[in-house]
Amino acid sequence: MVMLKVDNLSVHYGMIHAVKKVSFEVKQGEIVSLIGANGAGKTTILHTLSGLVKPSEGTMTFMDEPLEKMPAAKIVKSGLIQVPEGRHIFSGLTVLENLELGAYLYPNRAESQMIMKTVFERFPVLAExxxxxxxxxxxxxxxxxxxxxxxxxxxxxxxxxxxxxxxAPIFIREIFSIIKEINQQGTTVLLIEQNAKMALSIADRGYVLETGKLVLEGTGENLLQSSEVQKAYLGG
Incomplete structure (x- = not known):
């Protein structure tokens, strides 16, 4: 089942054409990686999917619902959730308070406590x-x-x-291991990364962006072996 389908997506910031007719899809249960250099348009694509930036052209469909005119809050409610670059936690609040803010869709206390328990099981350091x-x-x-x-x-x-x-490298390995676990337990993942080797090593499929355009796609394994990807992103 195709969960997310993006077709001919273009995004402008004023006169700057940041994303240029990009098309890709994410199937249920996959990890899909979008890789590319800084400024390739990766974050712009995520912000557009999340309703924070409006597309100038193209369509985006999530669970058979069009996203182009959907408000950001409704996109979150539909189950499409973003972890932003730079984390953007609420630094003056406690760990618990930060997590509780993530549960605003579940005002039922018992339900939110059940979700909290699973989060603490996955991230024991947060419980501590x-x-x-x-x-x-x-x-x-x-x-x-x-x-x-x-x-x-x-x-x-x-x-x-x-x-x-x-x-730090030790945390990078741990974070990617956690991403795999989250996926194996049923959450589909769209991963934006400059660390191409790590991103493609856990991806079912990947796409390569250059200056707003999609230039390569394939399985994670095939892209890791690609001479173009190795030369541009893996120091090969």
């Missing part, structure tokens, strides 16, 4: 530090908090924007 201010967490722990907050909304499709940015 639930009463600490989020600002006191390390970068890797803050990324876990941002992902945990998104999971509190029970996403059908999780959009991850540069989850490894600024993290």
């Amino acid at each position: 530090r639930k009463n600490q201010e989020a600002s006191t967490l390390s970068g890797g722990e803050q990324q876990m908090l941002a992902m945990g907050r998104a999971l509190m909304s029970r996403p059908k499709l999780l959009l991850l924007d540069e989850p490894s940015m600024g993290l």
Whole structure:
């Protein structure tokens, strides 16, 4: 089943043509990676899918519902949830308060507590530090908090924007392992990453963006072996 279908998507920032007739799809149960250099248009695509930026052309369909004119809050309610680049946690609130904000779609206390329990099981460090201010967490722990907050909304499709940015190598490996676990437990993932090797190593399929255009697509394994990808992104 195709969960997300993007067809001929174009996005402008004033005179700047940031995304140029991009088409791709994400099937239920997949991890799909969008890779490319800084400025390739990856984050713009996620912001457009989330309703934060309006497309100038093209269509986006999620679970058979068009997204182009759907308000951002309704997109979240439909199950399309983004973990933004840079994490954007609420640093002055506690870990627990951050997670509770992610559960605003579930006002039923018992239901939100049940989701919280699963998040704490996946991220034990958050349970240990639930009463600490989020600002006191390390970068890797803050990324876990941002992902945990998104999971509190029970996403059908999780959009991850540069989850490894600024993290130490040990945390990068842990974050990608967690992404695989989240996917194996039933959440479809669209992953935006500059770390092409890590992103493609866990992806079912991938797409390569250059200056707003899609230039390559294939399975994660095939793209890892591609001489073009190796030369441009893997130092080959």
